[in-house]
Amino acid sequence: MSVSRREILLRIGSTAGLGATYGAMQLLGLAVGTPAKAADFALPRAPGKGPSVVVLGAGIAGLVSAYELEQAGYRVTLLEARDRIAGRSWTMRGQERIVMDGRADQRASFSPGLYFNAGPARLPSHHHVILGYARKFGVALEPFVNANRSASWDFNGKVVKGGRMLFDFQSRLGELIAKAIDRKALDDVMPAEELKEFRQFLDFYAGLGKDGRVVPNPRDGYRTLPGGYDHPAEFYDPLTLREALPSRAAVLPHIFEQITDMQATMMQPVGGMDRIAHAIHDALRSKARLGEPVSAIRREGDGVRIEHKSGVTRADYCVCALPTTTLSKIPSDFAPAKAAALKDVPYLGSCKVAFEAPRFWERDDHVYGGLAWTDRPNENVIYPSHGLGSARGVLVGAYVAGWTRQDNPDAFAKLPVAEQIRLSRESVEALHPGRGQLLASPVAVDWGLVPWSYGVGAVGPDFDDTAPGVRRGPRYTELTRPEGPIVFAGEHLSYVGLWQESAATSAHEAVALIATMAAEKRVTAG
């Protein structure tokens, strides 16, 4: 009986891929959490005295792996190359040092209480796994302002409030449909009575005047604000379609809020993005061993032998939660297919520049959080979503990832740090005339040069693609396959895309694989 259970597992696993293995495990009552229930994820209790597992990397994937394994009774060793945990979920504070390959070291100089999320800065509300850990460990969350109609767009050198761009574009679309309906070009799309009603709605929706053209509308915001008594507002003239969509570069901001993972409500942990990583780490019995870069990953008998800075760690299993940029360079016994796939993962080398400043954007320009968009080299400016109304804040003056410029992030990354800072300041000056000089304490992070990361995450059709019905290619599938007792986790191993949620969900799959293997061993033994 016990042999037949094992045979079922192995047979299904080898012929039909991992998904089928899980299906079989569920049938056999060995089920671990599925994504729909991942917030309540729990591994089955480890057999015996608890197999040993060495986890490589104390980013989100490694921390989640270590935590879930410990909870289920596994004995965990967590190795981390850096002198801090959290990996790419890097929150910079105070006088923190920034080290990049081939660049002079920088040192931050942020006032007490201020921070800069150099890595991920947002949590979409459907990322229930990472949010589940925040909830479990009492990490307070607050809204991240991802859409702000008062923040400006700066395209072709013309600075216009984002609300005008978006709403006037919508109005112009409505105007075009109204015109087409009035020209009887859409008579067949719905019943006549319904079409008449819809045409009336368009007048309202698009703010059309009697001649079917867009007229000035308060939704564009105010040229002069209204006041008490005899102070009516003054309004803007509506933008033309061309003005509202001035170039290809402006396409992204027009659809940005449609992106599934960018939709309201977005959130951030109170106090910095690394609070979640730290909360998970705080819950570990065996804390991460810092400053322990791995120099070899070997199989030894049924287990693994990890060579790292201070010595050698042997274990029954290994969770390899390192980015492929680093993992592909570590000597290992991986099969040629895995080694080849590891070398073939494109990472995005995104850049951010941050400043500390008095909150002129709030006081003078009524911009509280949110994003400014530009076709300048800095692409994106991010205003702080927290501490609203307080004296000072950290302004992200550049978030460069190819949002509006196809030559980025490469083109920006090639510039000297001083030039990156100058261009970011210049963009802020264009958005807030006369205020560029108030930006102080600049730091510039080029993730392509950050040791151990060398990029913010895997991109391309096999990695951050979420097109409906598309399944990822063999390169992705190969990377999800274990190497004997070694399993893999990281944001590149999830359909979620380039997010902490990916790291967490991949970790669940990875540790579930270990649970499967441990169960198999018990079955074999029994």
Added chain:
Amino acid sequence: MSVSRREILLRIGSTAGLGATYGAMQLLGLAVGTPAKAADFALPRAPGKGPSVVVLGAGIAGLVSAYELEQAGYRVTLLEARDRIAGRSWTMRGQERIVMDGRADQRASFSPGLYFNAGPARLPSHHHVILGYARKFGVALEPFVNANRSASWDFNGKVVKGGRMLFDFQSRLGELIAKAIDRKALDDVMPAEELKEFRQFLDFYAGLGKDGRVVPNPRDGYRTLPGGYDHPAEFYDPLTLREALPSRAAVLPHIFEQITDMQATMMQPVGGMDRIAHAIHDALRSKARLGEPVSAIRREGDGVRIEHKSGVTRADYCVCALPTTTLSKIPSDFAPAKAAALKDVPYLGSCKVAFEAPRFWERDDHVYGGLAWTDRPNENVIYPSHGLGSARGVLVGAYVAGWTRQDNPDAFAKLPVAEQIRLSRESVEALHPGRGQLLASPVAVDWGLVPWSYGVGAVGPDFDDTAPGVRRGPRYTELTRPEGPIVFAGEHLSYVGLWQESAATSAHEAVALIATMAAEKRVTAG
């Protein structure tokens, strides 16, 4: 010289309205803040030992008036009918009692730390005057989530995520324009090359397939969430235009975020809306005298005599910062035109129902803040924007103001409190099946029945109208006119509309009038 200054002021004031008086004051160096600079508002120093001013009402208008007058050296008495300050900016906590005319008293039972903003709940980011007071007095602000794509719309009994409704509607609009372009109906709207490019953009913007029709798109959110390894997402089918705009009732939610004062970024004070009122009050030397309803407003010599509960207060000037619902019933010496105008202001009798509950909307349905819309009698559900990820929160189960139902707020207001609560719970149950039973500690506030307020504010074309270029009618203008030494303030006396900003901006105008009169007196004396 001094007489000529006075003559200029009086002549301009009497012939050209108040706006012209301010213009003249600016020319004469007596300028007070104009709306564009209102955040830095400051009255000129009061003459002599400081004239005395009695301020009626300790809502925002009265508090701002009292503060600015005190700052300029006037001697202020602030009278308030209720046993609390803040007027309609009412934040309910703990075991607070709710008193309404003709209804049994209710008592709240909210857990420590929780609150319910029974009145205003949002601060638009361009409301720089009220935000200026928050900044000046260190009132911390946080985002108010006014748009959440994960919150649902419930129209015609069909519950659909708001993101699907909005995005699919946009897509269907794009689809219609693409169709019209493909049918050559819009060949003349732009140059051929531009039209071709725009048509390509529509494919992208509206998510159109090869046949020009909307195809499933991740922006609709996920039918099944993506996960790690071999867990791709599953997607929704796009809604039809009819499904995305199912009835006239659904029009408001489709244009809600276009409303100038509802646009991101919206904010709230940390700890409750009344924090701003309390901060202004804390800054007063002469605190409000509570429990002092006014029974008569009389002119006496050059000054005023106010009869109130505990006695009589005489002063050189009076700021009357009461809603017209209450003011119109107080015996006074006002001119017939003023008395008639005061009786002729329509107030909105909006209702809110609130519950305390565990945050099932966050944990189970990934809804963090924001609004749900429905054509049920409760119209609008508001999820708390703060304390995200914590255990419990206050859910506004009904915000009834005619958002989606033309028969409201009257129809809802006529229902017994128990029925208001039942209908609100039923709506939440429809949005979150099985969770209605978790709603506890209900309270229902019908502002039309709240003593001293009798409504949330003045509505109609003369009061909350912001149509471009429209100037308000004689009824509004009459209400802004002083009665000798008595000036008027309140949210009904501003072009801002139904907001705390209106109260604050009207207060600036009112106290500026007193400063003008005081300056005139000095000029006459000199």
